[in-house]
Amino acid sequence: MTRKIAAGNWKMNGLRASVEEARAIASGADGCTVVICPPATLLVPMSALGVALGGQYCHASTSGAHTGDISAPMLADAGATWCITGHSERRADHGESDADVRAQTEAAWSVGLTAILCLGETLAQREAGETLDVLRSQMDGSLPSGATPDNTVIAYEPVWAIGTGKVATPDQVAEVHDALRARVGPGFSLLYGGSVKAGNAADLFALDNVDGALVGGASLAAADFLPIVKALAES
Numbered sequence: 001m002t003r004k005i006a007a008g009n010w011k012m013n014g015l016r017a018s019v020e021e022a023r024a025i026a027s028g029a030d031g032c033t034v035v036i037c038p039p040a041t042l043l044v045p046m047s048a049l050g051v052a053l054g055g056q057y058c059h060a061s062t063s064g065a066h067t068g069d070i071s072a073p074m075l076a077d078a079g080a081t082w083c084i085t086g087h088s089e090r091r092a093d094h095g096e097s098d099a100d101v102r103a104q105t106e107a108a109w110s111v112g113l114t115a116i117l118c119l120g121e122t123l124a125q126r127e128a129g130e131t132l133d134v135l136r137s138q139m140d141g142s143l144p145s146g147a148t149p150d151n152t153v154i155a156y157e158p159v160w161a162i163g164t165g166k167v168a169t170p171d172q173v174a175e176v177h178d179a180l181r182a183r184v185g186p187g188f189s190l191l192y193g194g195s196v197k198a199g200n201a202a203d204l205f206a207l208d209n210v211d212g213a214l215v216g217g218a219s220l221a222a223a224d225f226l227p228i229v230k231a232l233a234e235s
């Protein structure tokens with residue numbers, strides 16, 4: 001059985017006042033696993049809300065001279081039980097390679113964090129017909145061999161659908177998720193991410209191999225996120 005997971009990636013958004021929004025999400029979440037990945041500064045203030053928390057990234061090392069970075073043990077110590085790895089914004093903004101993502105994913109596992117490993121093609125790659133090849137190569141390069149359904153969730157996030165309002169069509173998502181399922185086998189939860197909103201969530205969750213979503217903008221407010229959680233719980 002795959003787990004149904006609604007994960008919110010708050011990215012670089014949220015101040016201490018946003019803890020109240022997370023509290024509202026926590027109290028309304030029902031029927032599936034809900035994870036909030038706030039900025040690291042909000043992990044401790046959110047740690048008593050009763051909702052699962054995740055980091056958005058972790059360094060491959062456990063400690064050391066890496067100014068501005070954060071390690072998996074720090075995330076776990078602050079209350080996280082999950083960690084996003086390989087998000088396309090990290091790959092683009094910080095030059096993270098598949099090898100980096102693989103090492104970060106192993107670092108997350110080493111302290112018991114469940115990794116939400118992100119993959120996705122750019123618009124140019126999709127238009128060149130390279131989508132499945134790109135994803136295969138990202139999987140080969142960034143998914144460590146010790147991955148299990150307990151320690152890893154895969155998130156397909158087409159780069160062109162992130163923050164653009166252009167959600168991938170159900171056919172596009174089904175093609176990729178069916179290929180991912182064939183690659184990883186049963187049990188692994190496969191999330192879709194990229195402009196997921198209340199209005200398109202049910203159609204995505206109706207697909208065979210979509211077990212949830214990794215939501216950006218629409219996870220910041222309970223009024224936007226909870227209808228997505230409900231759609232997943234009812235799928």
Ligand SMILES: O=C(CO)COP(=O)(O)O
Nearest residue numbers: 009162163194195216217
């Ligand atoms: O990148 C995403 C989640 O990790 C998706 O972001 P949006 O839902 O804002 O498109």
